[in-house]
Amino acid sequence: MLKLTHISKTFNPGTVNEKRAISDLSLHVNKGDFITIIGSNGAGKSTLFNAIAGSFLTDSGRIELDGQDITLMAEHVRSRQIGRLFQDTRVGTAPGMTIEENLALSAGRGGWLSPISKADKKLFREKLAELQMGLEDRMKQPVGLLSGGQRQVIALLMSTLTTPKLLLLDEHTAALDPATAEKVLALTESIVNERKLTCMMITHNMESALKLGNRTFMMENGNIVLDVAGEKRSGLTVDDLLDEFRKVSGHRLDNDRILLS
Numbered sequence: 001m002l003k004l005t006h007i008s009k010t011f012n013p014g015t016v017n018e019k020r021a022i023s024d025l026s027l028h029v030n031k032g033d034f035i036t037i038i039g040s041n042g043a044g045k046s047t048l049f050n051a052i053a054g055s056f057l058t059d060s061g062r063i064e065l066d067g068q069d070i071t072l073m074a075e076h077v078r079s080r081q082i083g084r085l086f087q088d089t090r091v092g093t094a095p096g097m098t099i100e101e102n103l104a105l106s107a108g109r110g111g112w113l114s115p116i117s118k119a120d121k122k123l124f125r126e127k128l129a130e131l132q133m134g135l136e137d138r139m140k141q142p143v144g145l146l147s148g149g150q151r152q153v154i155a156l157l158m159s160t161l162t163t164p165k166l167l168l169l170d171e172h173t174a175a176l177d178p179a180t181a182e183k184v185l186a187l188t189e190s191i192v193n194e195r196k197l198t199c200m201m202i203t204h205n206m207e208s209a210l211k212l213g214n215r216t217f218m219m220e221n222g223n224i225v226l227d228v229a230g231e232k233r234s235g236l237t238v239d240d241l242l243d244e245f246r247k248v249s250g251h252r253l254d255n256d257r258i259l260l261s
Contacts, residue, residue: 131153153184
């Protein structure tokens, strides 16, 4: 479904600030996989997502999505096939536009100055009602007036309104309070499972990394150092995962943000 072959990316090459962010990384994501990704700060997690989404072109390697070579495809073209949520709840929605205008824009059917059909308004209302957050009664409200959790839910709905081939979740609950984060995560799991989406999710919560999805990656120094799935994954505890990381990397994962999650 998603295939990355020997991709690499170095920022500021030839300068004192040179940073090799992705190092000869290869992976194969199967259709319907829900992959959780963990790793310390600077391990290359978000850089991997940027490479897949087309935020920059890789220095080498090949990226294929559903059999199509997208290595040189522009980011805005890839976005028609790839949905993405970010940690910053302000990213992914237009604050000055209403909820229904944002949804219409993401569906490619008007919004802002363009008329929204009654059928689309009915569809948007139904989809919002499924979220059980009362947003279906606030469709005329500008998104900028919503809470961070509500904005993230709208962004999640926008990213999945038209079924993407791939959904990228970049720590999309990290900026939310624990109760809201839990609710958004539950909605995410429900949407991914019901729609049978292929999904990759970066998280700093190691328990969530083992609980959600069917496969877990651990990243270090711009590469995937651990890929666990199936029975091996289902039997792992957080301590087991930390021990596995130590075995393959040669050192302990000592990022406090991860260990205290």
